[in-house]
Amino acid sequence: MADLKEQIVAQLNLQDVKPQDIGNDEPLFKDGLGLDSIDALELIVLLQQEYKIKLSNAEEGPKVFHSVRTMAEYITAHQPSNA
Amino acid sequence: MSKEYYITSSCTISNNSIHKNGVLLFEEKGKELNNFLISAYKNMGLNYPKFYKMDNLSRLGWLGTELLLKDSFNKDSYRPEETGIVLSNRNSSFDTDTRYFETTRAIPSPALFVYTLPNIVIGEISIRHNFKGEHAFFIFEDFDAAFIQEYVEGLLNNSILEACICGWVEVLGNEYKAFLLLVEKKGSMAFTTENIHKIYYQNNG
Structure with missing residues (x-):
C-alpha cells in the first residue's frame, strides 16, 4: 500500500501531502483527502497505467476508490495474471 | 454619460518578479515559471x-489576483454578482493544449x-472568491489597454458590475506576464487608457 500511496500523490500532484500521512482506511474523497471528480478520473488513469486494470463499471468507482485499502484490494483482485 | 472609475490596486508578475502597486513583493531569478510560481505561492x-x-495559466492568474486583492479589496462591500473579471492574452490556453x-x-x-x-x-479565481459577476476572456495579439478600458467601463456604466478585475494573463512556455487591475467606483487613480499603459510598462515592461 506504500507504493500505491506514492503513486496517488504523484498522479494527483498532491504536493502538500506526504504518502505516509494517508491512512489506509482514510476516505479519499470529501472529508478525507478531499479529492474531487477530476481526481477520480486520474485514479482511473493510474489503475490503467500502472496496473493495466480498466474499471469497466463506473458504478464501482465509489466503492473501489473509497480508501487506499479498497483500491489495493481491487488491484489485487483484478491484477492481470503474469502466467 | 460616462462616469469616472478608479484603479484601486494593480499587480504585475513578469521576469520572475511580482510587483503590487509598483512595489516589489517577491523576486526569484533563474527559476522556470512552474517552480517560480510555486515558490512565490509558498513565500506568500x-x-x-x-x-x-x-496549469500555469491558472496559477499565474490566480496568484496575481490573490495578491491584487490582498489588503486592497473589501469583499463584504459587494454582492457576488457585482464583481466581474475581464481578462485577455495572446496564446489562449495553447501552453496546456500542447501538453494535453x-x-x-x-x-x-x-x-x-x-x-x-x-x-x-x-x-478558478471565481471559485476562490465566490465571484459571480460578468466575465470574459479575449484573445489579442498584444495587450489592448483601450479595449479593456472601454469594455470594463461599459460594464460598470450599465450597473452590471460595481467592481472589476481586468488585465492580461499570458503564458507560453517560459514566456509569461500577468498584469491585473482592480477597478472600483471610488479611488484616486482614474481608470483611463493612459493610466493603464503607465502601470503596464512600469514594472519590467
Missing part, C-alpha cells in the same frame, strides 16, 4: 491546495484536459 504564505493542480495533446499518445490526462480553455483561470 498562501494555503489553497488546489493551486498545485492548476502529448498525453493523448498514451492515456489522455483528465487533469490537463480541464485546463484546455483560457477562461478556466476566471473560473
Whole structure:
C-alpha cells in the first residue's frame, strides 16, 4: 500500500501531502483527502497505467476508490495474471 | 454619460518578479515559471491546495489576483454578482493544449484536459472568491489597454458590475506576464487608457 500511496500523490500532484500521512482506511474523497471528480478520473488513469486494470463499471468507482485499502484490494483482485 | 472609475490596486508578475502597486513583493531569478510560481505561492504564505493542480495559466492568474486583492479589496462591500473579471492574452490556453495533446499518445490526462480553455483561470479565481459577476476572456495579439478600458467601463456604466478585475494573463512556455487591475467606483487613480499603459510598462515592461 506504500507504493500505491506514492503513486496517488504523484498522479494527483498532491504536493502538500506526504504518502505516509494517508491512512489506509482514510476516505479519499470529501472529508478525507478531499479529492474531487477530476481526481477520480486520474485514479482511473493510474489503475490503467500502472496496473493495466480498466474499471469497466463506473458504478464501482465509489466503492473501489473509497480508501487506499479498497483500491489495493481491487488491484489485487483484478491484477492481470503474469502466467 | 460616462462616469469616472478608479484603479484601486494593480499587480504585475513578469521576469520572475511580482510587483503590487509598483512595489516589489517577491523576486526569484533563474527559476522556470512552474517552480517560480510555486515558490512565490509558498513565500506568500498562501494555503489553497488546489493551486498545485492548476496549469500555469491558472496559477499565474490566480496568484496575481490573490495578491491584487490582498489588503486592497473589501469583499463584504459587494454582492457576488457585482464583481466581474475581464481578462485577455495572446496564446489562449495553447501552453496546456500542447501538453494535453502529448498525453493523448498514451492515456489522455483528465487533469490537463480541464485546463484546455483560457477562461478556466476566471473560473478558478471565481471559485476562490465566490465571484459571480460578468466575465470574459479575449484573445489579442498584444495587450489592448483601450479595449479593456472601454469594455470594463461599459460594464460598470450599465450597473452590471460595481467592481472589476481586468488585465492580461499570458503564458507560453517560459514566456509569461500577468498584469491585473482592480477597478472600483471610488479611488484616486482614474481608470483611463493612459493610466493603464503607465502601470503596464512600469514594472519590467
